Amino acid sequence: xxxxxxxxxxxxxxxxxxxxxxxxLVDADQRVLRWNGWMTRHTGVASPAAIGQSLTDAFGAALPxxxxxxxxxxxxxxxxxxxxxxxHRGPLPVYAGLPPANPADRMPHAITLTPLQISPxxxxxxxxxxxxxxxxxxEKVLQRHTDRLSREVMTDSLTRTFSRGFFDQFYHxxxxxARRQGTRLALIMVDVDYFKAYNDEYGHPAGDKVxxxxxQKLQGALMRSTDKLARYGGEEFAVILPDCAQHNAxxxxxxxxxxxxxxxxxxxxxxxxxxITVSLGxxxxxxxxxxxxxxxxxxxxxxxxxxxxxGRNCVQYRDPQALAGPP
Amino acid sequence: MAxxxxxxxxxxxxxxxxxxxxxxxxxxxxxxEVLLSVPRVEFYRANEINAGVLSLSSARLGSVKQQxxxxxxxxxSLLFTEExxxxxxxxxxxxxxxxxxxxxxxxxxxxxVGNIILNACLSAMADxxxxxxxxxxxxxxxxxxxxxxxxxxxxxxxxxxxILHMNMTIExxxxxxxxxxxxxxxxxxxxxxxxxQFLQRV
Numbered sequence: 001x002x003x004x005x006x007x008x009x010x011x012x013x014x015x016x017x018x019x020x021x022x023x024x025l026v027d028a029d030q031r032v033l034r035w036n037g038w039m040t041r042h043t044g045v046a047s048p049a050a051i052g053q054s055l056t057d058a059f060g061a062a063l064p065x066x067x068x069x070x071x072x073x074x075x076x077x078x079x080x081x082x083x084x085x086x087x088h089r090g091p092l093p094v095y096a097g098l099p100p101a102n103p104a105d106r107m108p109h110a111i112t113l114t115p116l117q118i119s120p121x122x123x124x125x126x127x128x129x130x131x132x133x134x135x136x137x138x139e140k141v142l143q144r145h146t147d148r149l150s151r152e153v154m155t156d157s158l159t160r161t162f163s164r165g166f167f168d169q170f171y172h173x174x175x176x177x178a179r180r181q182g183t184r185l186a187l188i189m190v191d192v193d194y195f196k197a198y199n200d201e202y203g204h205p206a207g208d209k210v211x212x213x214x215x216q217k218l219q220g221a222l223m224r225s226t227d228k229l230a231r232y233g234g235e236e237f238a239v240i241l242p243d244c245a246q247h248n249a250x251x252x253x254x255x256x257x258x259x260x261x262x263x264x265x266x267x268x269x270x271x272x273x274x275x276i277t278v279s280l281g282x283x284x285x286x287x288x289x290x291x292x293x294x295x296x297x298x299x300x301x302x303x304x305x306x307x308x309x310x311g312r313n314c315v316q317y318r319d320p321q322a323l324a325g326p327p
Numbered sequence: 328m329a330x331x332x333x334x335x336x337x338x339x340x341x342x343x344x345x346x347x348x349x350x351x352x353x354x355x356x357x358x359x360e361v362l363l364s365v366p367r368v369e370f371y372r373a374n375e376i377n378a379g380v381l382s383l384s385s386a387r388l389g390s391v392k393q394q395x396x397x398x399x400x401x402x403x404s405l406l407f408t409e410e411x412x413x414x415x416x417x418x419x420x421x422x423x424x425x426x427x428x429x430x431x432x433x434x435x436x437x438x439x440v441g442n443i444i445l446n447a448c449l450s451a452m453a454d455x456x457x458x459x460x461x462x463x464x465x466x467x468x469x470x471x472x473x474x475x476x477x478x479x480x481x482x483x484x485x486x487x488x489x490i491l492h493m494n495m496t497i498e499x500x501x502x503x504x505x506x507x508x509x510x511x512x513x514x515x516x517x518x519x520x521x522x523x524q525f526l527q528r529v
Contacts, residue, residue: 066356073446077453078459080465084435084436085435087440115461
């Protein structure tokens with residue numbers, strides 16, 4: 001089938017008006033050569049009224065300095081320019097619906113400026129304007145989902161401290177960082193004494209409540225925002241202390257023990273007193289130590305068992321170097 | 328591949344002119360003074376490049392890439408750590424946006440910042456050397472440093488890397504970015520020829 005040049009031109013004009021984004025072609029003096037249907041639908045300015053006008057006159061509004069600079073650069077250096085809807089809040093007066101309820105309420109949009117050399121006009125600049133409102137709302141929804149899910153995964157549902165999953169990830173990350181940066185790292189394991197007996201005596205709902213209370217007390221007693229408390233499992237908690245020396249970790253552990261004691265939670269079947277107490281095991285790594293992440297964790301656990309063996313309601317220390325073996 | 332001191336000085340000067348242009352565009356956007364400078368320019372072979380050489384250590388790197396074509400071809404990328412990108416975007420937006428909302432904006436914003444910086448550097452080169460370039464639109468990518476750098480050095484046609492370390496100051500806070508221009512040996516020869524012509528003129 002034969003098509004004439006003018007038929008092709010008409011076809012392109014129809015397509016130009018049908019596309020779902022704004023297209024404006026301006027010459028080197030920034031006078032409008034073409035203005036598509038999308039532009040008319042979202043500015044209220046018809047193509048014949050815009051053609052031949054400067055951009056400012058076509059839009060009937062002053063354009064922001066950043067847009068003017070970008071246009072100038074695109075035409076001067078003949079290099080394409082992007083304007084995101086992030087760094088420019090609605091630079092052009094385009095609206096989702098006309099007339100706009102509020103002229104300040106512009107459609108959020110992103111702009112691409114492409115310099116083109118087109119035979120009848122010489123150097124021109126093609127301005128493409130895309131509506132970003134849908135991608136913005138979609139991203140917001142996705143972000144909210146992501147935030148909620150990561151919060152859920154990171155948080156222990158009973159005590160609202162960090163979860164075991166978070167602990168595993170954060171501990172690995174902090175251990176690697178301490179190794180790389182040559183800093184110290186300490187761990188405290190905390191276990192509620194005679195907790196099974198407490199559950200047997202007062203029932204599981206009361207046991208859950210005690211765990212939550214103890215967790216909140218431990219959390220409140222941690223002063224440094226870098227220290228992270230996680231529920232390690234059952235009635236056991238773990239504290240990761242980045243860049244913390246042995247004597248500081250011991251002092252913090254002692255402070256935690258005292259904080260739980262101060263709660264004065266009654267426990268008639270406690271083997272060592274008449275209230276809820278905790279045993280704590282501490283282990284700390286020095287920059288030059290040869291131990292690995294698992295060995296530091298095992299030493300803290302061994303220190304906790306030592307505290308249990310030592311009569312509970314106390315703090316014990318184990319050196320991770322003891323597990324690392326000879327150099 | 329060894330460039331003379333004079334040639335390297337000329338390139339550093341060209342990129343500082345570009346940095347000045349980019350800073351002026353960025354200042355327009357931020358509405359506050361943005362300072363950019365390129366203290367040094369270095370050449371490397373692709374196989375010498377790693378995250379250490381580029382002074383970029385981070386879990387993820389972002390990159391904005393444009394291909395420039397003229398008398399010679401340059402593939403240009405701006406690389407930055409994602410932490411720095413977030414900070415840059417936060418400083419550019421000021422208090423308009425909450426920090427937690429920034430992640431969704433970071434890519435678009437950095438794409439624009441990269442576009443401004445790359446265009447400014449290459450337009451300064453074009454003006455100074457009396458040549459002209461055309462360019463593709465900027466493309467944004469983000470990945471682990473190994474993947475990002477691996478992709479760059481994997482291009483066998485472009486074995487020469489020109490690395491610019493760029494300092495950026497927004498609202499009195501300093502950040503660093505790294506610009507990588509990678510060229511074929513033939514393009515490097517062309518660049519050197521144009522530099523020599525420029526040096527003869529001055």
